[in-house]
Amino acid sequence: MSDISIILLAAGNSTRFECGIKKQWLRIGDLPLWQFVTNRFIESKKFADVIITGHPEEADYMRLHGNYTVVKGGESRQDSLKSALSHVHTPYVMVTDVARGCIDSKLISRLIDNRDKADSIVPVLHMHDTVVYKGNTIDRAELLRIQTPQLSVSGVLKSALKTETEYTDDSSAIVATGGTRHFIEGDETARKLTTIADLAALECLQKPSATILTGNGFDVHAFDTSGKMVLCGVDIDHPVGFKAHSDGDVAIHALIDALLGAAGIGDIGMLFPDTDDTYKGIDSTLLLTKTVALLRCYGFGIVNADITIAAQTPRLAAYKTKMRHRLGELLKLPPVRIGLKATTTEKLGFIGRNEGVAVMASATLNYIDWTQL
């Protein structure tokens, strides 16, 4: 049985709705990068426990990907690490970053084989370029590039991090508190991935699979004499609007659920709760825009959407083209990728009695091909 736990840091700190595609969610084949890297460590069978830190708003979603120990991260790398360390019960702990996606197993073995040499075992790379500091050429033999993963005595690392001082790596915290550090030869495969371009250099990362995911959504809103009617982000000339916490755009609500359903993220009520006053009377196109951004953040592209509006009134034929263009703008798709149908229910049921409108929507997603970005 191994006496080492591994912590994988994947709690990127971009805010939930305001991010481009996040590194940890880039797809490697069918798996997000964090899962691909985690599986490699699990399959190595070198660790007693594998602990992943996730962004607080992503942790639940990460757990839906499999039986992983996901700990909610904090504001900084160090806060996230401290949270994860509280789950470590083994004498040794290795800490890495999911952005280092292709670490050679020989480097992991070298770290483990040297674990008795000091409180912290650190891979380093030597400088091969001439280095000039403030106008003077300095002795490059004295310069070391520190890498992760690093292997530490768990108790020593836990104590070293009982501080407000932020360290950029574990060994610096350990040395600052009187601990010892031992350097071993690092490896170019432990390169950190900071930009999408760095990914291309990592040969173990295959491009995303061509998987297509489908989702459906359904919503009903009752008519209400107050307010104007909006459907698919288009103002409808009708004497009544919809009863709702938001602007009542029932078509966009169904579409958001279809998109979230395809991604397996949840539903509109989870993301934009109607108990939250932020969303009172809100323009639903803003909710759709946030949803589209969120999908991108998680590495999803939208392929198409299709909507059926069931309404006895209003008559929608004159609005359909405008609706397709408006939704196309919001989903960043040409209108041909937005299906839009309207039907009555032959005067049957609550729709036929003119009490409200029901909408069904479906959507398909793919994985963004980061090799083409």
Ligand code: MG
């Ligand atoms: Mg609704």
